[in-house]
Amino acid sequence: MSDERSCCCSSNDCCVEKSLTVYDKKDKWVVDEIHTSKGTVLVVSTNLDMKDFFEAWKVRWGIGRMDYKISPGLYAVGNPDQTSPVLVSVNYKLTFNALRKELAGLDCWILVLDTKGINVWCAAGKGTFGTNELVHRILKTELSEIVSHKKLVLPQLGAPGVSAHEVTKQTGFSIVYGPVRAKDIKAFLTSDFKATEDMRTVKFTLWDRLVLTPIDLVAAIKKSLIVFGILFIVNLFAAKPFGLADFIIYTGTVVTGTVITPVLLPYIPGRAFAWKGWLFGLLWTAGSVWLNGWFTSEFLLVAIGYLLVLPSLSAFLSMNFTGSSTYTSYSGVIKEMKTAIPLIALSSITGILLVLINSLLA
Amino acid sequence: MDHKYLKNVTTLNLSVEKCIGCGRCVEVCPHRVFILNERKAQIKDKDMCMECGACMVNCPVNAITVRAGVGCAAAVIMGWLTGREPSCDCSMDGKNCCNEDVIL
Ligand code: SF4
Numbered sequence: 001m002s003d004e005r006s007c008c009c010s011s012n013d014c015c016v017e018k019s020l021t022v023y024d025k026k027d028k029w030v031v032d033e034i035h036t037s038k039g040t041v042l043v044v045s046t047n048l049d050m051k052d053f054f055e056a057w058k059v060r061w062g063i064g065r066m067d068y069k070i071s072p073g074l075y076a077v078g079n080p081d082q083t084s085p086v087l088v089s090v091n092y093k094l095t096f097n098a099l100r101k102e103l104a105g106l107d108c109w110i111l112v113l114d115t116k117g118i119n120v121w122c123a124a125g126k127g128t129f130g131t132n133e134l135v136h137r138i139l140k141t142e143l144s145e146i147v148s149h150k151k152l153v154l155p156q157l158g159a160p161g162v163s164a165h166e167v168t169k170q171t172g173f174s175i176v177y178g179p180v181r182a183k184d185i186k187a188f189l190t191s192d193f194k195a196t197e198d199m200r201t202v203k204f205t206l207w208d209r210l211v212l213t214p215i216d217l218v219a220a221i222k223k224s225l226i227v228f229g230i231l232f233i234v235n236l237f238a239a240k241p242f243g244l245a246d247f248i249i250y251t252g253t254v255v256t257g258t259v260i261t262p263v264l265l266p267y268i269p270g271r272a273f274a275w276k277g278w279l280f281g282l283l284w285t286a287g288s289v290w291l292n293g294w295f296t297s298e299f300l301l302v303a304i305g306y307l308l309v310l311p312s313l314s315a316f317l318s319m320n321f322t323g324s325s326t327y328t329s330y331s332g333v334i335k336e337m338k339t340a341i342p343l344i345a346l347s348s349i350t351g352i353l354l355v356l357i358n359s360l361l362a
Numbered sequence: 363m364d365h366k367y368l369k370n371v372t373t374l375n376l377s378v379e380k381c382i383g384c385g386r387c388v389e390v391c392p393h394r395v396f397i398l399n400e401r402k403a404q405i406k407d408k409d410m411c412m413e414c415g416a417c418m419v420n421c422p423v424n425a426i427t428v429r430a431g432v433g434c435a436a437a438v439i440m441g442w443l444t445g446r447e448p449s450c451d452c453s454m455d456g457k458n459c460c461n462e463d464v465i466l
């Protein structure tokens with residue numbers, strides 16, 4: 001669904017009244033319309049249907065991740081009036097779905113900012129969920145004509161992009177930061193905008209980590225196809241071609257780096273992600289080499305080669321999970337990388353050379 | 363189980379003299395780094411800071427400084443390769459990299 005689509009273009013029943021939010025008439029999640037002095041506002045459903053779940057699943061596995069957005073503007077839930085609270089959200093549909101799902105039984109407005117289909121946290125970091133866009137959207141929707149109060153509820157994780165006092169200075173609206181998680185929004189609204197410590201704290205549960213792993217796994221597998229391609233060519237000349245055992249040890253390393261280490265993250269000793277990934281990569285590689293009976297003089301070259309390259313690969317993949325984590329700082333990541341990257345590079349190159357020498361010249 | 367990242371790396375700095383005790387930093391910090399003590403902000407656990415910058419941009423009297431940035435290795439690598447500031451749209455397809463689907 002494109003940003004600028006007019007609601008009239010594709011159907012005959014052209015809207016007489018100006019709509020505050022353009023949308024596609026086919027969208028099932030729009031259940032009604034409210035007519036305000038400033039135009040029509042769409043009422044959205046608080047139920048997710050099969051299509052929503054299917055789309056969310058596709059996004060998780062990295063299929064068609066680009067275009068999952070809705071039009072920015074004002075939306076409604078239930079039957080809000082002038083005194084109803086205004087929640088601010090983003091036009092990334094997965095986030096919007098997570099929010100509306102939690103609003104059953106409430107009457108409120110949702111002001112959706114144009115973050116180009118990016119979630120709150122990333123958009124706040126980039127500034128698209130920011131002071132300027134918020135001020136612009138407040139003015140564009142003529143929000144002060146629709147509600148009589150002067151209060152906006154923003155997601156707490158949008159705070160890095162928004163300067164609350166600046167918005168107040170420019171629009172008169174004051175900002176309260178709501179809870180971190182959508183599931184707490186109802187409790188927050190019904191307890192007079194009070195968030196508990198727990199609601200304000202970002203977590204990173206086992207489940208959070210687990211649902212994030214497919215994206216990295218799929219990306220790593222895609223890149224691995226290149227590796228398999230190269231090995232296939234090497235096999236044409238190899239004295240000792242690569243076989244199933246090599247495929248398994250390699251694939252296991254990729255899974256260790258992208259799934260096992262992220263999932264077990266807090267239980268692995270140490271702090272740096274690369275270290276954690278290296279440690280588990282080493283356990284996996286050493287275990288596999290031993291099971292394959294490669295700790296003998298005949299296979300020594302390949303054993304050492306794999307012990308150098310595979311834990312490094314796992315370290316690198318795990319280090320990339322810093323981007324998915326919710327607690328790593330820029331300074332920390334830089335410090336980690338300055339140590340890890342040279343070691344990973346050195347160890348990998350040596351390891352790859354040993355493995356290739358073994359295979360080609362055995 | 364609590365997550366702990368590297369110690370003594372954050373660039374977070376609070377000027378207690380400037381602080382007017384509005385409590386905004388306590389409100390916005392996703393890792394509860396601040397507490398309010400006798401109408402002044404106080405840093406409770408510095409090593410929990412992830413340098414998101416929320417406290418800095420929301421402090422009305424500029425009492426807080428921090429070098430805000432993304433704690434993402436892939437973004438840093440992309441930054442090195444392209445010469446641009448590391449940012450969340452590190453990957454070329456504009457995916458949402460951060461864990462935020464359960465969040466508002
Ligand atoms: S936001 Fe600034 S003025 Fe307000 S309590 Fe924190 S440091 Fe003090």
Ligand code: SF4
Nearest residue numbers: 391411412414415417
């Ligand atoms: S930069 Fe972010 S994590 Fe660090 S103290 Fe400020 S609000 Fe908290």
